Amino acid sequence: MERRRFFKAIAALAAWPALARAQQSKTRLARVAYLSAQSAENIDPHSMTALKQGLIENDLIEGMNIEITYFWGNGDPGRVKELASALVQRDFDLIITAGSQPLRSLMATGTKKPLVFAIVADPVGDGIVASLARPGGNATGLSMSGTDxxxxxxxxxxxxxxxxxxxxxxxxxxxxxxxxxxxxxxxxxxxxxxxxxxxxxxxxxxxxxxxxxxxxxxxxxxxxxxxxxxxxxxxxxxxxxxxxxxxxxxxxxxxxxxxxxxxxPNFPDMYRRSAGYVAKILRGANPGEMPVEQPIKFxxxxxxxxxxxxxxxxxxxxxxxxxxxxx
The missing domain is CATH 3.40.50.2300 (Response regulator)
Structure with missing residues (x-):
């Protein structure tokens, strides 16, 4: 199923009309940041591939209509906080992250930028969202809470x-x-x-x-x-x-x-699904009104x-x- 979905997405990209490409080149690319506590070398490559796959499935193509800048904490909590403080000052339209530590660091800055978390253990218990059904605020994504x-x-x-x-x-x-x-x-x-x-x-x-x-x-x-x-x-x-x-x-x-x-949970699947939040928010959806989803594959x-x-x-x-x- 995953292979079929991936190749379908690649086929859709290959068939992208030339006119659409030309139109995209004249418009501003959506600017997205990805903040991770991991390093580029240490992170599971399956998860990053799944994120890119999910973006393609939602018609978001890096270099065409979206630009992603990656920030790596390299396992250092202090560096994660510094990166969070720095990147919220830049003109990103949205920030993707995963894990409690980088998400807390972003929330601590008081940023109002939309935040999409691919994975967080308990966003309600951590005070990140008001509830799974109605997050409120500016953050939403996928949670592992309630899975025991x-x-x-x-x-x-x-x-x-x-x-x-x-x-x-x-x-x-x-x-x-x-x-x-x-x-x-x-x-x-x-x-x-x-x-x-x-x-x-x-x-x-x-x-x-x-x-x-x-x-x-x-x-x-x-x-x-x-x-x-x-x-x-x-x-x-x-x-x-x-x-x-x-x-x-x-x-x-x-x-x-x-x-x-x-x-x-199947972490790559959660990363892939998080791309749907990114697409909807960039098209005008309010993250505070988008329910937090649970993993479906373990x-x-x-x-x-x-x-x-x-x-x-x-x-x-x-x-x-x-x-x-x-x-």
């Missing part, structure tokens, strides 16, 4: 490794949704799992943080959804392997990089090679449900 993902991830990890008794909860409070850690604690409690909380601080503190958690008896790892953790995922995955901690993460990019498993990914290296036999029930199995 923290509980499902821990359940899947426990099903995969039934012997675990103490769980390391890795989080980054500056970059995650408010209340996510308490939700993870409740989920662990419901499975009679003890917990060790580890705040991901400076990168050079990661090693000691993992070692302390291991000393306290941690037998597995669950991580919050965080742009900061995502940016540093390769180092975190390597530490999980070093300390022999089975791990569950928010998205399959972690699994492709060696994490044991992940469960969450994926379980498992790295069988990582499981084997940890001496774990992945249960058939997990294998059967996996959307992606790396062998």
């Amino acid at each position: 993902l923290e509980s499902k991830r821990i359940q899947l990890l426990k099903e995969t490794v039934p012997t675990i008794r103490k769980l390391m909860i890795l989080h980054h409070s500056a970059g995650e949704a408010i209340g996510v850690v308490s939700a993870m604690k409740r989920a662990a409690d419901s499975l009679a799992l003890d917990t060790v909380f580890v705040e991901a601080g400076a990168v050079d503190e990661f090693e000691n943080a993992f070692a302390r958690a291991k000393e306290q008896g941690a037998e597995a790892l669950v991580a919050s959804a965080s742009a900061y953790l995502n940016y540093n995922r390769k180092q975190l995955i390597a530490l999980a392997a070093k300390h022999r901690l089975p791990s569950v993460w928010e998205t399959n990019v972690y699994v492709r990089d060696g994490g044991l498993m992940s469960y969450g 994926e379980l990914a498992v790295n069988a090679r990582t499981a084997a290296s940890l001496g774990i036999t992945v249960p058939p029930s997990i294998v059967a449900r996996a959307d992606e199995l790396i062998e």
Whole structure:
């Protein structure tokens, strides 16, 4: 389905009338900024491809009728804030972003520019929108709130490794949704799992943080959804392997990089759908009146090679449900 949609969009672009091209060249291109806590090298390329695909599906063609300038936080919360403050002063018509941290940074500037978020965990809980049905204000997009993902991830990890008794909860409070850690604690409690909380601080503190958690008896790892953790995922995955901690993460990019498993929305699909908001707002729609949508695709990914290296036999029930199995 995705391939058909993509090639259909490419065909539509190829058939764009010459007259329309000429008319576009005489008009001002819509100017859009994209602010990310990631880097251009580290971000999942599938998500960026999906965003561009979604724009094409909505007749927005870079260089023809839309111009996108990309701003990368490179995993540095301070840099994200600086970029947010700088770009809202420029004459962009709209700003696209993803994740709580860059969105909060933009909101903190008091900007009235339209904001479209491809992914945010809990925009209502974070005070970004008044409600999912009627956001109010100048921000709208796609949310993961109400999906109970923290509980499902821990359940899947426990099903995969039934012997675990103490769980390391890795989080980054500056970059995650408010209340996510308490939700993870409740989920662990419901499975009679003890917990060790580890705040991901400076990168050079990661090693000691993992070692302390291991000393306290941690037998597995669950991580919050965080742009900061995502940016540093390769180092975190390597530490999980070093300390022999089975791990569950928010998205399959972690699994492709060696994490044991992940469960969450299909992020590229959310990026693609966010392009529809961009198109409607540029054509005059009010973001405050555009309902926030929920993800419609969820994926379980498992790295069988990582499981084997940890001496774990992945249960058939997990294998059967996996959307992606790396062998």
